[in-house]
Amino acid sequence: MQTASFRTPSIFTPFLNLIAAESTRHGGVSQPPYSSMNLGINTDDEPANVAENRRLWLANWQLDESNLASSYQVHGTAVQVATAAGRTTGYDALITNVPGLVVGVTVADCTPILVYDVRNRAVAAIHAGWRGTVGGIVTKTLGMMQETYGTTSADCRAYVGTCIDACSFEVGHEVATQFNENYITTNPSTGKSMVDLKQANTDQLRDFGLSDTQIELSPYSTVLNNTDYFSHRLEQGFTGRMLAIIGIR
Template identity: 55%
Template structure:
């Protein structure tokens, strides 16, 4: 029998298992597969802040959110600035200058873009509030994860012990090589010195996880992605590995009434 070549269709997204049993909750992290963009943005580039064709980005977003059964006019995004500003979202739309979005409104689908930075999704199982966070090294050093949960507590009465969290795919510790100018902002437990390279390596996943643990989230209620934007670059975009010429993924969370 002649050997057959079987084409395996790559997924447009992966869904965090931590949210799997929540009725009506839509949470996902895109891959780089299933879109229409060409190199160097191939293929599911969901970020508008690139030199990719705007028509391609729109079509990619349509495909991604259609796969999640989310209308595009339900999505809330912001132009991110690597800061720690948090927006309470009441209606969908495009906003400016926020790196974390929070809401307790059903049918508002929060989304953040990443390509090495850490996406974080949070859901309050009691109050049904949620957050989508973009945490690069600046945001992580600025405690954006902690500040976001505190904002949820202030706005919605969220209690950390009732929260589930997903710390998503980003640049891993073994790849995030930095100088003293960046390393100085991180505690010793979140960085290591490599004498051979004379560089520090920073663990963004652990730094963000520890912010959530200190606040009172339970360890068993935090899922950390097993993937890396650099080690698994065939599936995810990496700004650093691809020298800035690459696409963007989306991490998204929202609640629909059922």
């Protein structure tokens, strides 16, 4: 993989009016263990470094914090209808149809999902950890888009982003039992259960009616591609955060 500071999902590239990207860990000013493009406010990194990273990264699209709506994420399923920039608390998904406003979520193993409603020019940014995935946060977000903007499956394009991979996400029995068995494999060396967050969230998109041609899955893993992405689990909590954003120009 290239060492650029962001990756634009190819499913969104035909839409010139759209800004959509997922950051990598490259191109910033933070020092180890947050090196180098740490975009997470709630880390023990130097706040000045995080602020500079965010300034540098958002400038790729001539944006700054005054264009970004986000939330302090709580691993829940609440969805915010964002109408203005700023940072709230308690939401793990944000939707908007306001031009010039981008919505974003931070991740470091959890799954970022970006959705674009082409006809209604509305977008969603979703943060899905295991709790949010079990709680159906993708389903709830799409339902909120349908209720708010008239979104239908035929008009959507979606990106299921870089997260911890199925062969690295080992969980205990109490977590494994909350997932459909289709998303569980067994680690032959430990006997522990492994969860596939990408597939679990992809299936929520499919259940809403999106076809596979409307969905792109990141080929990368926060664990297997740790030189390019932050992994909270692999780096034992001492790491940065990526940011995934989407919005209408």
